[in-house]
Amino acid sequence: MKMRTVDPSRSLPGEVCCRFKNTPKLGLGLMAKLSRWLFAVAVPAVVSLAIVQVYAAQSKSSFALDPLTPEFSKLIAPSEKLETVATAFGFTEGPVWDPDGFLWISDETINKIYKVQMDGSRKSLIDLGDPDGNTFDRDGRLIDCASVLRAIIAISRSDAKYTVLADRYDGKRFNSPNDVVLGPDGAFYFTDPTLDLPQGQSQEIPFQGVYRLGQNGAVTLLTRELTQPNGLAFSPDGKRFYVDDSEQRNIREYDFDDDGTISIGRIFGQEPGGKDDGVPDGMKVDKNGNIFVTGPRGIWVWDKAGRHLGTIVLPEQPANLTWGDPDYGTLYITATTSVYRLRTQTHGFVPYLPFANLAGKEPK
Numbered sequence: 001m002k003m004r005t006v007d008p009s010r011s012l013p014g015e016v017c018c019r020f021k022n023t024p025k026l027g028l029g030l031m032a033k034l035s036r037w038l039f040a041v042a043v044p045a046v047v048s049l050a051i052v053q054v055y056a057a058q059s060k061s062s063f064a065l066d067p068l069t070p071e072f073s074k075l076i077a078p079s080e081k082l083e084t085v086a087t088a089f090g091f092t093e094g095p096v097w098d099p100d101g102f103l104w105i106s107d108e109t110i111n112k113i114y115k116v117q118m119d120g121s122r123k124s125l126i127d128l129g130d131p132d133g134n135t136f137d138r139d140g141r142l143i144d145c146a147s148v149l150r151a152i153i154a155i156s157r158s159d160a161k162y163t164v165l166a167d168r169y170d171g172k173r174f175n176s177p178n179d180v181v182l183g184p185d186g187a188f189y190f191t192d193p194t195l196d197l198p199q200g201q202s203q204e205i206p207f208q209g210v211y212r213l214g215q216n217g218a219v220t221l222l223t224r225e226l227t228q229p230n231g232l233a234f235s236p237d238g239k240r241f242y243v244d245d246s247e248q249r250n251i252r253e254y255d256f257d258d259d260g261t262i263s264i265g266r267i268f269g270q271e272p273g274g275k276d277d278g279v280p281d282g283m284k285v286d287k288n289g290n291i292f293v294t295g296p297r298g299i300w301v302w303d304k305a306g307r308h309l310g311t312i313v314l315p316e317q318p319a320n321l322t323w324g325d326p327d328y329g330t331l332y333i334t335a336t337t338s339v340y341r342l343r344t345q346t347h348g349f350v351p352y353l354p355f356a357n358l359a360g361k362e363p364k
Contacts, residue, residue: 061298061315062315063314065078065310066312071309075290075345077343080342080343082315082342083341084120085118087339088337089107090107090108091319091337092334093107093108093133093334094133095332095334096142098115099358102116104116104125105122105334112127113128116339126155128148130148132144133282135180136352137356138186138357139356140358141154141155142157144162144180145176146162147176150177151174152164152167165188166217169209172205177192178193179232183238184238184351189213191209191226191230193229195246208226209224210229223265226243228248229243230244233283235256235289235304235349239255240253241254241255245280250270251302253268268306269300274296280294281320282319282321282334284349285348288304289304292312297311297317298312298313299321314333317335318334323347329343331348
């Protein structure tokens, strides 16, 4: 596929996200969905107040560490406290730690990707309709699942121009790419549910797939068996591939084969919960193969054998998370209107670190 480079100042005014999320059965809460739609169509200042009022009206949990096994407390000290990095966003997603000491954050309802400092200050990198999951590529570019563009894009951190890497499979437009990870072979792997299909646009691909985007630009379908595929991750040894299904509320595990395909899919774990408790979404893995998956009430921690070790209960429902700090020992969590951090006693597996050239790439 021919790639094209786009200047956001010329291309984005008509591409603002303006839709209800297509997730009536996913249990994220009608009021939360209404608030996200309002952000896209009303005056930002008025809607910001409405969002705060909506979420204030919802019951919030307090932070807690809920161990189910002794192993959980070895990963996170029982005395550890949750810290707020920044708040007053619309709906946060796609956190990525930059080695220069800050985060890149997607805001799906304000339609921006932000550079967020540890003191809570933020600066917009790009205006982009409903940006979602992010990662880095080999050149240090930010790779984003751009829902309104229905594409995987690479964003220059120096001038915010972006290149469309892929927006079609078999000649048909993607639904709404949701999350992306760099694989052990240097290819990108991403999910394409209908969760953010832009309002008024038609689904062209008659399923919700999981794909591989090769370095040559070729898009390969890996599986179409999930109903709403969402978060995804690789095991540290590159032999296992995980992807969760927000509608089925489960996590699937596959063997990852040398040719970039997956096989022998099986259910790894289930994350049941109430209607408004949240669903499986973003996931990350530590260096020992433990899997941290957003789910009902917070983040569910699993060992590589599929045992639920315990849950990190959060004051707002999380959508995604990333490893950060110089030793990649801190979880940075995007949870509804806020970004939180939690220090752990483990260290993250970060797939792009062996590949990405990030030094000296910070924008001025």
